[in-house]
Amino acid sequence: MVAVQSNPSSTTVATGAELVIESLESHGVETVFGIPGVHTLALYDALRNSSIRHVLARHEQGAGFMADGYARATGKPGVAVVITGPGVTNIATAVGEAYTDSSPVLVISSNVESPYLDDMRGNLHDLKDQMAVMKAVTKWNARVTAAHEAPGILNEAFERLTSGRPLPVHVEIPLDVLDQPESADRLPREPFIVVPEPSEEKIERAAALLAGAQRPLIYAGGGAISSGAAPYIRQLAERLNAPVLTSIMGKGAIPEDHPLSLGALWSAGNAVDDYLKQADTVIVIGSKLGAQATDMFQMVLPDNLIRIDIDPREMHLNTQPYMPLLGDAALVSERLVAALSDTVALAGIDQTSEVVEVRKAAEETAWFAERRAYVDALRRALPRDGILSTDMTMMSYVACGVYPVYEPRTFFFPSGFGTLGFAVPAAIGAKIARPEAKVVAIVGDGGFQYTMEELGCAVQERLSLPIVIFDDSTYSAVKHAQHQERGGRYLAVDLVNPDYVKLAEAYSIPGVRAHSPEELEREIGLAFERELPTIIVVPIESWV
Numbered sequence: 181m182v183a184v185q186s187n188p189s190s191t192t193v194a195t196g197a198e199l200v201i202e203s204l205e206s207h208g209v210e211t212v213f214g215i216p217g218v219h220t221l222a223l224y225d226a227l228r229n230s231s232i233r234h235v236l237a238r239h240e241q242g243a244g245f246m247a248d249g250y251a252r253a254t255g256k257p258g259v260a261v262v263i264t265g266p267g268v269t270n271i272a273t274a275v276g277e278a279y280t281d282s283s284p285v286l287v288i289s290s291n292v293e294s295p296y297l298d299d300m301r302g303n304l305h306d307l308k309d310q311m312a313v314m315k316a317v318t319k320w321n322a323r324v325t326a327a328h329e330a331p332g333i334l335n336e337a338f339e340r341l342t343s344g345r346p347l348p349v350h351v352e353i354p355l356d357v358l359d360q361p362e363s364a365d366r367l368p369r370e371p372f373i374v375v376p377e378p379s380e381e382k383i384e385r386a387a388a389l390l391a392g393a394q395r396p397l398i399y400a401g402g403g404a405i406s407s408g409a410a411p412y413i414r415q416l417a418e419r420l421n422a423p424v425l426t427s428i429m430g431k432g433a434i435p436e437d438h439p440l441s442l443g444a445l446w447s448a449g450n451a452v453d454d455y456l457k458q459a460d461t462v463i464v465i466g467s468k469l470g471a472q473a474t475d476m477f478q479m480v481l482p483d484n485l486i487r488i489d490i491d492p493r494e495m496h497l498n499t500q501p502y503m504p505l506l507g508d509a510a511l512v513s514e515r516l517v518a519a520l521s522d523t524v525a526l527a528g529i530d531q532t533s534e535v536v537e538v539r540k541a542a543e544e545t546a547w548f549a550e551r552r553a554y555v556d557a558l559r560r561a562l563p564r565d566g567i568l569s570t571d572m573t574m575m576s577y578v579a580c581g582v583y584p585v586y587e588p589r590t591f592f593f594p595s596g597f598g599t600l601g602f603a604v605p606a607a608i609g610a611k612i613a614r615p616e617a618k619v620v621a622i623v624g625d626g627g628f629q630y631t632m633e634e635l636g637c638a639v640q641e642r643l644s645l646p647i648v649i650f651d652d653s654t655y656s657a658v659k660h661a662q663h664q665e666r667g668g669r670y671l672a673v674d675l676v677n678p679d680y681v682k683l684a685e686a687y688s689i690p691g692v693r694a695h696s697p698e699e700l701e702r703e704i705g706l707a708f709e710r711e712l713p714t715i716i717v718v719p720i721e722s723w724v
């Protein structure tokens with residue numbers, strides 16, 4: 181066990197709201213996303229006097245996705261500030277996405293004055309059980325009942341955000357507490373983070389199992405990305421000569437042009453599936469092996485299964501490992517690399533030439549691979565460390581298979597909750613977090629309309645951000661499912677859309693159409709040169 185402790189303390193008079201903002205500052209928060217209201221005036225007053233930058237969203241769902249995108253791009257908690265009631269219910273959807281995708285988002289909200297809490301006495305923004313709303317989408321949430329509690333509760337919020345599996349948390353502060361003056365010790369409680377770690381003996385046994393494997397294979401999930409395990413996974417793969425397969429959330433755990441990368445190309449019955457069945461030892465790093473990733477648990481794993489996970493529940497979720505290694509994926513992978521030092525004799529065979537063949541075969545049969553030309557154009561347009569933020573659109577599903585990701589934290593997909601409208605605000609959050617990075621959002625014509633109001637935020641922040649809309653005037657994913665599973669009985673899948681180029685004009689930003697992959701690549705290049713967002717509409721033929 182490793183204990184990480186922190187923080188100095190200070191004493192002067194401050195309000196509850198000032199203590200909250202001071203706590204954010206002391207935890208290194210540089211940016212918050214939100215929309216103010218009469219229920220957060222005290223927080224905004226305190227923000228004015230702080231070093232924190234406030235980014236004004238146009239809807240709280242957008243603020244939540246921005247905070248999520250900020251967290252995905254950096255690994256640092258993304259923070260959103262919202263009002264009571266509708267602010268909270270609006271952001272709950274985005275927080276639900278952050279929960280399924282293990283993204284550390286902190287939501288600070290107000291609530292009505294303490295005497296009226298949860299009582300529906302007719303106060304503005306009354307919500308019957310706000311804590312329950314946020315409990316459904318967070319790992320932990322807490323109510324500050326007196327100003328002096330604020331620093332301690334914020335400490336605990338950050339402790340929970342930064343330990344264990346990264347998941348969203350929520351802190352609410354009633355109106356009267358926000359304005360309550362407090363002269364007590366600002367930081368009454370020292371955070372105490374306990375990081376579990378496997379014993380040396382367990383690491384050695386796992387290393388011996390891997391060393392004795394003829395056909396070892398590594399399967400990396402989102403935990404590999406969020407823990408920073410990528411460099412050690414690469415070393416482990418190279419040392420063992422083990423192919424690396426990832427989930428969609430694990431894309432970037434090894435550069436997908438590495439000779440040992442199998443991409444995220446598993447699907448039931450394909451070439452990668454056949455290959456995986458030949459592996460005699462598999463090490464799963466930071467993955468829940470969930471229903472979507474395994475196509476309803478069809479992925480067959482060998483008995484010699486080593487599993488690294490920080491979350492005791494996920495360790496035994498969906499598949500029981502032969503050897504559980506509870507701990508941070510980066511830390512444990514690093515220790516495994518050390519235990520497999522050059523002097524350890526390895527039994528593994530050279531799998532590199534097989535990997536090339538298997539990968540090629542799997543790419544050819546990947547989902548709608550025949551439509552990959554636009555995905556290839558996106559890859560050419562973005563540098564290796566460029567970020568692609570994708571939505572629930574057919575082109576994203578193609579990208580999940582055949583868009584090669586080279587670095588961690590450079591491919592976003594609303595994987596678990598599958599929320600339409602994620603891509604654009606998440607891209608805004610990423611661009612604000614990493615202004616030097618090239619960021620592109622791709623979205624369908626349907627998904628764009630879920631959060632297109634955030635264009636206002638991107639324009640106001642003058643973000644150099646190409647937004648690519650694949651326009652087929654259809655909810656194609658649904659139409660495709662109606663075609664495949666309901667005998668082509670279509671309902672509610674055709675859309676009448678606005679002219680998105682004219683929408684760009686309305687915001688006084690460039691809007692263009694790209695009619696081919698080459699035009700798309702060129703337009704993205706031009707958009708990167710502008711200090712404003714660019715709308716790039718790509719009219720595409722029907723998928724069904």
Ligand SMILES: Cc1ncc(C[n+]2csc(CCOP(=O)(O)OP(=O)(O)O)c2C)c(N)n1
Pocket residue numbers: 572573574575598599600623624625626627628650652654655656657658
């Ligand atoms: C919030 C939300 N509501 C509904 C859905 C169901 N849904 C999934 S894909 C889709 C269609 C998306 O259309 P579009 O963005 O145009 O992308 P396309 O499938 O046409 O490529 C819908 C309605 C969803 N994923 N999320």
Ligand SMILES: [Mg+2]
Pocket residue numbers: 624625626650651652653654655656
């Ligand atoms: Mg569409």
